[in-house]
Amino acid sequence: MAKNEANQTAENPDEIQYDPTSSRYDVYECPDCDNVVLALGRDEPPMSCHSRPMERVTDLEMSVKPPEVKQVLLQAFGLPKAGLDICLCVIGEGPLSASEVAESLGYDRSTVTRYLNELVDLGLLKRSELNREGGGVVNVYHSVDLERMRRETLIGFYVWAGEAASLIEEANLTKQDYLDENPEQDLTDVFWESFRDDS
Numbered sequence: 001m002a003k004n005e006a007n008q009t010a011e012n013p014d015e016i017q018y019d020p021t022s023s024r025y026d027v028y029e030c031p032d033c034d035n036v037v038l039a040l041g042r043d044e045p046p047m048s049c050h051s052r053p054m055e056r057v058t059d060l061e062m063s064v065k066p067p068e069v070k071q072v073l074l075q076a077f078g079l080p081k082a083g084l085d086i087c088l089c090v091i092g093e094g095p096l097s098a099s100e101v102a103e104s105l106g107y108d109r110s111t112v113t114r115y116l117n118e119l120v121d122l123g124l125l126k127r128s129e130l131n132r133e134g135g136g137v138v139n140v141y142h143s144v145d146l147e148r149m150r151r152e153t154l155i156g157f158y159v160w161a162g163e164a165a166s167l168i169e170e171a172n173l174t175k176q177d178y179l180d181e182n183p184e185q186d187l188t189d190v191f192w193e194s195f196r197d198d199s
Contacts, residue, residue: 028054038161040154076160077122077153082107083115087124090116095130095140116141123152 026039030049037047037054047054073079079087089101098116102109119125119141126144129137143149 027057027060029057030054038158072157076157078118079115079122082111083118086112086115087119090119090125090141091143094125095128095142097130097138097140101141122156124149 024040027036028039028047029036031052031054032050035049035054036057070081070084073084085105086101086107089104090096093104096104098109098113101107101116102112105112116125116127120127123144125141127139127141130140131137144152
């Protein structure tokens with residue numbers, strides 16, 4: 001998919017700015033408080049706040065790197081390239097068993113089975129039992145209804161984005177608290193101590 005040249009900053013072609021004229025999505029904010037919402041596929045404000053329609057954001061100055069679908073799936077759902085390959089294989093060719101997916105993609109069967117189970121847990125695939133002609137049963141994997149997949153992945157991403165937004169807000173509040181308590185101090189490593197990753 002080609003990048004939208006109009007959205008890229010002149011200083012860095014790897015960054016993208018919010019463009020309220022693109023109509024791919026809109027960001028709204030309340031004029032009376034800090035309530036901000038993301039709306040996808042709407043022409044009107046999605047809700048009111050303080051009994052007034054929320055206003056479309058048009059003046060965001062911060063630019064960010066444009067997302068790639070593989071990176072989004074990795075970050076939001078823990079689904080790296082192998083998981084995406086397996087998901088697309090089943091959607092395109094299913095129903096398939098783990099062995100058939102492994103043979104089609106050239107992946108180890110245990111890796112395929114692990115990702116298939118994760119994809120079922122995510123709601124991207126469904127699992128059922130198929131009777132073998134020679135006796136016994138085998139698990140096979142199918143695509144879920146595409147509309148259901150769209151809904152589940154979109155809502156799942158919004159949940160992830162909400163958690164990410166909460167972390168950013170917590171970081172901003174921690175920064176403000178620190179500056180209020182230490183007006184003469186520089187905001188250096190002390191701030192990040194509250195968000196150190198101990199894993």
